[in-house]
Amino acid sequence: MTVGTYDRVPALETGGHAAPAASQLTRLWESKPGISGWLSTVDHKELGKRYLATAFIFLALGGIEALMMRLQLAQPNQHLLTPEQYNQLFSMHGITMIFLYAQPILSGFSVYLFPLILGTRDMAFPRMNAFSYWVYLAAGLFMYASFLVGAAPNDGWFNYVPFALKPYNPGPNMDFYALGMILLGISTTAGAANFLVTMLRTRAAGMSINRLPILTWGTTTTSVGILFSMPAVSLAFFMLWLDRQFGTHFFDSTARGQPLLWQHLFWMFAHPWVYIIVLPAMGIVSDALPIFCRRPLVGYTVVVLATIATMVMGFGVWLHHMFATGLPFLALSFFSGASFVITIPSAVAVFAWIATIWTGRPVITTAFLFFAGFISMFVIGGVSGVMTASVPADRQLTDTYFVVAHIHYVLIGINLFPVMGGLYVWFPKMTGRMLNERLGRWNFWMVFIGFNLAFLPMHWTGLAGMPRRIYTYPDGMGWGTVNMVTTVGSFVLALGVLLLLINVAISRRHGAVAGPNPWDGPTLEWTTPSPPPPYNFATMPAVASRHPLWEDRLEEGMGKSSLQRGMVLANGKEMLAVTPLDGLPDAILKMPEDSYSPLVATILMTAGFTGLLLHWWWFAGACVFLLLACLVVWLWPERTLGQIAGARHV
Amino acid sequence: MRRHSVPMAMLGRLTLIAGCCGPAAARADVPMTYLRTFGGMKGLQITALTWGLLILSIVVVVITSALVLVGVLIRRSRAGAAEREPVSQTGSGVQWIYIGVGISTVVLAAAMVWNGYTIAAINSPPRDPRLTIEVRGHQWWWEVRYLSEDQSRIFETANEIHMPVGEPVRFKVSTADVIHSFWVPAIGDKIDLIPNQTNTTWLEAGRAGVYRGQCAEYCGGQHAHMGILLVAQEPADFEAWWRHQLTPVSSADLAVQEGQQQFVLHCGACHSIRGTRAGGRLGPDLSHLMSRRSLGAATLPNTIGHLSGWIADPQRVKPGNLMPTLDLSGPELASIRAFLEVQK
Numbered sequence: 001m002t003v004g005t006y007d008r009v010p011a012l013e014t015g016g017h018a019a020p021a022a023s024q025l026t027r028l029w030e031s032k033p034g035i036s037g038w039l040s041t042v043d044h045k046e047l048g049k050r051y052l053a054t055a056f057i058f059l060a061l062g063g064i065e066a067l068m069m070r071l072q073l074a075q076p077n078q079h080l081l082t083p084e085q086y087n088q089l090f091s092m093h094g095i096t097m098i099f100l101y102a103q104p105i106l107s108g109f110s111v112y113l114f115p116l117i118l119g120t121r122d123m124a125f126p127r128m129n130a131f132s133y134w135v136y137l138a139a140g141l142f143m144y145a146s147f148l149v150g151a152a153p154n155d156g157w158f159n160y161v162p163f164a165l166k167p168y169n170p171g172p173n174m175d176f177y178a179l180g181m182i183l184l185g186i187s188t189t190a191g192a193a194n195f196l197v198t199m200l201r202t203r204a205a206g207m208s209i210n211r212l213p214i215l216t217w218g219t220t221t222t223s224v225g226i227l228f229s230m231p232a233v234s235l236a237f238f239m240l241w242l243d244r245q246f247g248t249h250f251f252d253s254t255a256r257g258q259p260l261l262w263q264h265l266f267w268m269f270a271h272p273w274v275y276i277i278v279l280p281a282m283g284i285v286s287d288a289l290p291i292f293c294r295r296p297l298v299g300y301t302v303v304v305l306a307t308i309a310t311m312v313m314g315f316g317v318w319l320h321h322m323f324a325t326g327l328p329f330l331a332l333s334f335f336s337g338a339s340f341v342i343t344i345p346s347a348v349a350v351f352a353w354i355a356t357i358w359t360g361r362p363v364i365t366t367a368f369l370f371f372a373g374f375i376s377m378f379v380i381g382g383v384s385g386v387m388t389a390s391v392p393a394d395r396q397l398t399d400t401y402f403v404v405a406h407i408h409y410v411l412i413g414i415n416l417f418p419v420m421g422g423l424y425v426w427f428p429k430m431t432g433r434m435l436n437e438r439l440g441r442w443n444f445w446m447v448f449i450g451f452n453l454a455f456l457p458m459h460w461t462g463l464a465g466m467p468r469r470i471y472t473y474p475d476g477m478g479w480g481t482v483n484m485v486t487t488v489g490s491f492v493l494a495l496g497v498l499l500l501l502i503n504v505a506i507s508r509r510h511g512a513v514a515g516p517n518p519w520d521g522p523t524l525e526w527t528t529p530s531p532p533p534p535y536n537f538a539t540m541p542a543v544a545s546r547h548p549l550w551e552d553r554l555e556e557g558m559g560k561s562s563l564q565r566g567m568v569l570a571n572g573k574e575m576l577a578v579t580p581l582d583g584l585p586d587a588i589l590k591m592p593e594d595s596y597s598p599l600v601a602t603i604l605m606t607a608g609f610t611g612l613l614l615h616w617w618w619f620a621g622a623c624v625f626l627l628l629a630c631l632v633v634w635l636w637p638e639r640t641l642g643q644i645a646g647a648r649h650v
Numbered sequence: 651m652r653r654h655s656v657p658m659a660m661l662g663r664l665t666l667i668a669g670c671c672g673p674a675a676a677r678a679d680v681p682m683t684y685l686r687t688f689g690g691m692k693g694l695q696i697t698a699l700t701w702g703l704l705i706l707s708i709v710v711v712v713i714t715s716a717l718v719l720v721g722v723l724i725r726r727s728r729a730g731a732a733e734r735e736p737v738s739q740t741g742s743g744v745q746w747i748y749i750g751v752g753i754s755t756v757v758l759a760a761a762m763v764w765n766g767y768t769i770a771a772i773n774s775p776p777r778d779p780r781l782t783i784e785v786r787g788h789q790w791w792w793e794v795r796y797l798s799e800d801q802s803r804i805f806e807t808a809n810e811i812h813m814p815v816g817e818p819v820r821f822k823v824s825t826a827d828v829i830h831s832f833w834v835p836a837i838g839d840k841i842d843l844i845p846n847q848t849n850t851t852w853l854e855a856g857r858a859g860v861y862r863g864q865c866a867e868y869c870g871g872q873h874a875h876m877g878i879l880l881v882a883q884e885p886a887d888f889e890a891w892w893r894h895q896l897t898p899v900s901s902a903d904l905a906v907q908e909g910q911q912q913f914v915l916h917c918g919a920c921h922s923i924r925g926t927r928a929g930g931r932l933g934p935d936l937s938h939l940m941s942r943r944s945l946g947a948a949t950l951p952n953t954i955g956h957l958s959g960w961i962a963d964p965q966r967v968k969p970g971n972l973m974p975t976l977d978l979s980g981p982e983l984a985s986i987r988a989f990l991e992v993q994k
Contacts, residue, residue, distance in 0.1 A: 082969065083871045083872060083874065083969060083970055084871060084970070087870075087871065155868070156868055160828075160829055160867070160868070162827070162828050162829070162845055163828040163829065163868070163869060163870055168789075168827065168828055168870060253845030253846040254845075256846065258846070259829060259844055259845050259846070259847075260844060260847070291732060292732055294727065294732070294735045294736065294737050294738065295737065295738060295739050295740070296739055298742065298743035298744060298746065298747065299742075299743070299744045299747045302744070302747055324831060324839070324840050324841055324842045324866075325842045325844060325849075326841060326842060326844065326847065326849030326850075326851075329769070329770075329773050332769065333766060333769055336765060336766075336769065337762060337766070340758055340761065340762045340765070341758075343754070343758060344751060344754065344755055344758065347750060347751045347754040347755075348747055348751055350714060350750070351746050351747045351749075351750030351751060352746075352747055354714065354717050354718060354721060354746060354750070355743035355744070355746030355747060356743065357718065357721040357722060357725060358717075358721045358724075358725060358743070358746065359740055359741050359743040359746075360725065361725060361726070361727040361729075361735050361738075362721075362722050362725055362726050362727060363726075363727045363729060363730075363731065363732045363735050364722070364726055364727075365732065372718055372722055375714070375715075375718050376711070376714065376715040376718055379710060379711050379714045379715070380711050383706070383707035383710050383711060384707060386703065386707065386758075386761070387700070387703045387704065387707060389765075390699060390703060390761075390765045390768075391765070391768075391769045392695065392696045392699050392700075392765070392768045392769060392772055392839065393696065393699055393700040393703055393765075395696070395839030395840055395841075396684045396696060396700060396835060396839055396840070397700075398840070398866070399831060399833075399840070399866040399867055399868075400866070463683060463684070463685055463704075464681065464682065464683045465681060465682025465683050465684060465835045465864075466682070467833075467864050467865070467866045467873075468866075468868070469868040469873060470873060470874035471873075471874045472874050473874065474949075476681075477681050477682060477862075478681045478683070517733075518732075518733070519732040519733065520732050520733035520737070522737075550737050553736070553737045553738070554737065554738075554739050556739075
């Protein structure tokens with residue numbers, strides 16, 4: 001893309017956040033106070049924090065479900081829970097952690113941080129950003145409403161047919177799950193498209209793609225992954241719902257439907273999903289670990305390439321979830337080989353982090369401890385993954401507690417550890433106050449010890465032959481002691497997580513005041529005040545290197561970044577658009593005001609899905625009609641957005 | 651009851667637990683670990699690969715964790731706070747990545763070769779199996795059918811598989827309802843039972859004994875109590891067992907004959923027993939029930955006490971299972987029990 005002649009030469013100002021235009025920008029970008037502003041805001045910082053808070057609430061709910069199961073499994077032959085209660089709990093635990101915590105929490109970080117680290121004022125599509133959040137919340141509430149009628153999903157997050165079909169599952173349990181997942185898929189897809197366009201088009205001038213922080217690479221890569229994988233699972237759940245409600249036969253084996261079709265569609269989505277919920281977290285570590293090692297990340301380019309390679313290969317390994325389904329020899333061999341090879345890009349990242357520690361001067365903070373601990377947890381989750389990549393070994397390991405241990409090293413080790421570390425790093429930016437470091441050390445060690453106490457022995461539980469998803473087990477199998485250890489560990493882990501919540505609750509009011517850059521970080525978010533003003537940057541920064549705030553010390557890049565002097569862009573809500581590869585200034589974007597449309601659209605859509613759940617077909621139809629009307633209002637051309645001819649120079 | 655400690659077992663000194671077990675476990679000689687195999691050449695190959703990958707994994711974890719730990723200890727800053735430690739770029743460090751990834755790739759390639767070799771080796775049995783056993787999964791029990799060229803030798807049983815030691819046996823597996831997975835860890839790998847599909851696998855027992863298996867794919871409410879016992883026997887003993895299974899039990903005892911009538915009346919709609927008019931297909935075949943070691947799909951030891959308790963209230967031990975509570979009177983229950991007691 002080439003840069004043509006500009007229609008307008010924007011004013012330049014000096015002074016960064018003290019620039020004269022700051023008060024005018026505040027008026028332009030600030031949400032209204034009170035409830036109306038809260039419901040209509042499109043500010044990415046507000047939405048990012050909401051994502052984080054909501055995902056943490058789901059983490060807590062999923063954690064409570066896990067603790068109830070751990071009590072049941074602490075000893076052989078226990079009867080604290082009925083089989084049905086246990087089966088609903090383990091299903092909702094998986095659904096909650098995988099869909100309602102692990103991905104949304106990373107969206108939270110990215111929604112909050114994208115505009116700040118990219119040096120712009122908001123996401124590319126602010127109203128769609130609000131829409132993504134509201135629909136996520138609605139989908140979570142929709143699925144959790146199943147508990148109110150005592151009919152939560154009870155077939156695990158993998159939801160295999162035919163057990164999920166009507167003859168074996170006549171209640172509404174599976175309808176909650178199927179419709180809820182389609183709803184959530186809309187949120188995730190909208191979010192992914194938004195990240196992708198934001199990364200490609202709304203960056204600081206000069207931020208060519210080889211200067212992007214790794215977190216943006218991680219999130220952008222997984223956004224592409226979401227756009228390719230989400231259709232498979234939305235389609236699968238829609239077909240499941242049709243099978244259940246209208247007697248179609250996609251999966252119904254009694255009418256020559258194919259139960260294995262479900263598994264293919266599900267894992268075609270769900271294996272990439274595993275990378276979707278870890279790659280941005282790995283990006284958090286790749287960006288934040290170097291801050292505490294006081295040097296740039298080792299091997300930026302190979303780490304970025306490894307991130308992309310992992311996502312691409314992640315689409316070619318789904319069959320390793322199906323090694324015991326009787327598929328042909330050749331297919332198994334191919335997918336087994338691919339599952340081994342996908343380890344190599346992960347090894348790149350591991351050695352990059354280790355090298356960053358060895359060639360840096362690590363400053364031990366709570367955040368650093370989480371990142372350093374994460375590297376070991378990552379390797380444990382990785383090598384146990386390699387074991388399940390082997391067809392012969394996997395046919396023993398699969399559906400035992402070994403795989404449960406593996407997935408928890410992946411999800412807690414590679415997702416929760418970076419998330420907690422990331423919170424210690426960016427909490428000062430979000431609130432203006434530091435999290436307490438002393439409480440932080442307790443937080444880290446309780447989580448680290450509790451987690452490993454719970455899940456390291458669980459590998460043994462699996463090797464001792466304990467199958468997954470059993471609500472109880474007999475005595476004399478050699479599983480009792482190790483299950484008790486896991487239960488104790490899981491409570492220690494839960495207390496550790498509780499300490500984080502306590503730390504957040506205390507520190508947001510009483511923590512030490514953080515300046516703009518408490519860790520002396522290198523990227524653009526650290527140039528803004530903490531918390532940042534509604535418009536993020538008074539003057540649009542222009543960058544000349546990968547580490548604008550370190551460049552004078554690293555002698556990196558060509559020329560100097562301009563962080564204090566830049567375009568003001570204050571003729572209404574405006575942002576700079578750049579060319580996708582080189583980051584050359586390309587256009588001035590007119591950004592939308594706060595709007596109720598995303599919330600109203602979400603409410604109408606959720607009401608429509610509720611109509612489908614309850615078979616209120618007319619009601620659902622009315623919701624669709626109103627939703628279309630709402631979209632017309634939302635998308636109605638506006639003069640301030642430059643969508644009407646002759647309105648270009650407002 | 652004897653228990654082995656976890657570390658002891660990890661050292662490979664896994665002791666056999668001979669006929670131990672608490673009230674709810676059915677009898678098996680070995681627990682369900684697969685780090686020690688009794689499964690002939692196939693079992694040895696799988697177990698060797700599993701151990702190999704496990705040891706490799708532990709080595710990798712120890713090395714990388716040590717690198718992190720030592721790196722942090724040696725290189726840690728004394729500045730106390732991030733902003734007080736100066737930023738510098740000493741060396742590019744990328745040789746770490748090249749060397750680390752280079753070594754990983756070589757090791758991984760070796761593991762892949764071993765893996766591929768093992769996949770090929772266990773794909774088909776060394777010789778064509780003489781015996782084929784059909785296993786059909788039900789919520790939450792196993793239907794077992796012995797095939798033979800000779801129609802009169804075909805028979806059905808449930809929840810306990812006998813097979814001869816030292817020869818490969820073909821298993822054809824399918825399901826009557828949802829997906830299950832057939833798995834006897836000490837003998838070999840698992841295979842899923844999928845609707846509209848007959849999967850074939852083979853297993854070989856290397857040593858006589860009773861091995862516990864369990865359904866490994868979540869199949870609903872009582873997935874936890876869908877166990878199976880695999881009894882590996884010397885070929886002669888196996889032949890004798892098969893012949894015995896084909897022989898109907900007959901008794902001149904009047905109480906038994908009365909019990910048979912009660913059984914046909916109350917139980918025959920779902921269960922069958924060869925040589926009687928009980929021919930139901932919904933529940934497990936109960937021919938020679940008392941020659942089996944367990945009740946309720948390896949849920950309870952098969953004693954007359956547990957049997958009475960099971961018939962009187964099948965929902966107590968295995969709530970949600972598909973056998974209804976029959977509300978039998980005391981004499982009816984005693985009569986049925988008297989009949990079943992002789993089904994040895």
